[in-house]
Amino acid sequence: MYCATPAHKNRMSRHFDVMMLAITPRWVLQEFNKTPSYARRIKAQVRERLAKYDSISIHPDLNTYGAEDNFEWRQYFLRDDDTSLSKCPYHRMLKFLGIDN
Numbered sequence: 001m002y003c004a005t006p007a008h009k010n011r012m013s014r015h016f017d018v019m020m021l022a023i024t025p026r027w028v029l030q031e032f033n034k035t036p037s038y039a040r041r042i043k044a045q046v047r048e049r050l051a052k053y054d055s056i057s058i059h060p061d062l063n064t065y066g067a068e069d070n071f072e073w074r075q076y077f078l079r080d081d082d083t084s085l086s087k088c089p090y091h092r093m094l095k096f097l098g099i100d101n
Contacts, residue, residue, distance in 0.1 A: 003077045010056040010080045029065040057082065 001023050004016035033039045034086050043064070059078045063070035073088035 001074075001076045008080045011054045011059070011078065012048055012082070013054050014078055033066060043076075055079075060084070 001021060002014075004020045004022075006015070006017055006019075008014040008016075020040045032042075043091050047058055047062075060082055061071075061074040061078060063075065064073075073090070074084060077085070077089055079085075
């Protein structure tokens with residue numbers, strides 16, 4: 001999932017005039033990672049472009065799909081600085097709905 005908002009000023013890669021959510025299905029990421037050398041090369045190109053486009057460094061929560069230390073929810077909504085959320089942004093909604101374990 002990718003979230004862009006008008007509030008993002010430093011991360012222009014996460015800026016959009018209205019709130020936007022974009023979802024990448026898991027099968028797309030699985031296909032992308034089938035050729036690790038290709039995936040690494042593309043990831044490096046994307047990060048290079050982010051470094052040029054954004055006025056702030058690449059967010060520390062960006063990680064690789066499938067990596068053991070990757071918590072996908074950390075990437076759902078990257079803040080406009082280098083701070084991180086302490087828990088999944090949807091956790092409160094689950095608790096509100098009574099389906100929080």
